[in-house]
Amino acid sequence: MSQERPANRFRNQARQVPPTKAAGYSAGSYRAQSSGGRSSGSRSMSRGYWSTAKAFMRERPLLQRLYGYFLKLLLFAFLFSVLWVVVLKFVPVWFTPLVVARKVEAIGAGEDSKIYKTWRSYDRISKEAALAVVASEDQNFPTHWGFDLDEIKDALSEKRKRLRGASTISQQVAKNVFLWNGRSYIRKALEAYFTILIELIWGKERILAVYLNVAEMGPMTFGVEAASQRYYGHAASTLSRAEAARIAAVLPSPRRFSIRNPSAYVQRRTSQIMRQMRALGGQAYIRDL
Known part of the structure; x- marks a missing residue:
């Protein structure tokens, strides 16, 4: 005879949402605000790092040029590798x-x-x-x-x-x-x-x-x-x-x-x-x- 599994009270308690409606929050609004705060915070942090990096590069023209050359080199290497593979699809190796x-x-x-x-x-x-x-x-x-x-x-x-x-x-x-x-x-x-x-x-x-x-x-x-x-x-x-x-x-x-x-x-x-x-x-x- 199968027995019904007892409820996991510890897990159920852990899932309760801390804020209550009495405090002026609904469960959905709390989750939305907390997740929105985290995502907006991470985006702000990323923008801050990127702005700092761009400012750092602007102050160093040589480094900025080297960075541009590096990106062009990567693009050239990618296009050349694809072309090389395409050619060898038809030409004997x-x-x-x-x-x-x-x-x-x-x-x-x-x-x-x-x-x-x-x-x-x-x-x-x-x-x-x-x-x-x-x-x-x-x-x-x-x-x-x-x-x-x-x-x-x-x-x-x-x-x-x-x-x-x-x-x-x-x-x-x-x-x-x-x-x-x-x-x-x-x-x-x-x-x-x-x-x-x-x-x-x-x-x-x-x-x-x-x-x-x-x-x-x-x-x-x-x-x-x-x-x-x-x-x-x-x-x-x-x-x-x-x-x-x-x-x-x-x-x-x-x-x-x-x-x-x-x-x-x-x-x-x-x-x-x-x-x-x-x-x-x-x-x-x-x-x-």
Whole structure:
């Protein structure tokens, strides 16, 4: 038999409005006046700060000019970044900061600095390769808006000395195409900004196409076409499921793991990726990007 919950008298007493009608106030008028007083007070304070700041700038013409230049620079950077993203929606990404960095590193070390990279449009790449990287790197890619909040939450909740990565394919593309390598709050903020831009302007298919063309897939090897030609001897358009899964298996560390001579770990990871590809429903999973 259900029992009626006792009234919370302490909470009811706490909700009583202090002023009474006897004091010349109604509950509504008291709330309106008190909230109005707070909002008008905060607005007055904000206007006061802004007036003080403007007066401070007027007294220092050089600082005022520098402030104007800074605002113009911000506007120029914003317009340029949007234009850059729009252009790359239609133009192949021939090089990235990472490609340049690898080239410079190889020259500095006296090693072979030849870059293996060949651009291929999305329709000339096996959809097994597209499905493999989605299954391996970002299974929520078709549905999220650039950030996988569930993955981020899981990564933060794990008790590790070093947080595991939770970057989506969109975030990786934003970093590889527009930014430098490294870890800093500034770079992460810019990565988030470019991730939003490419999600809005490029769309999923273009993001995945760029990823498949710029991701590092071996020493001095960028893009699935170059990896397929170099390690399998044929075009990316004819990649089998097993070949595509092995390429995806080395993506976490493409200079450590090998497609041509896969370690036991790479072979296990390849099998896992193939199972995930089947579990997602095959190529139909990415058909309507």
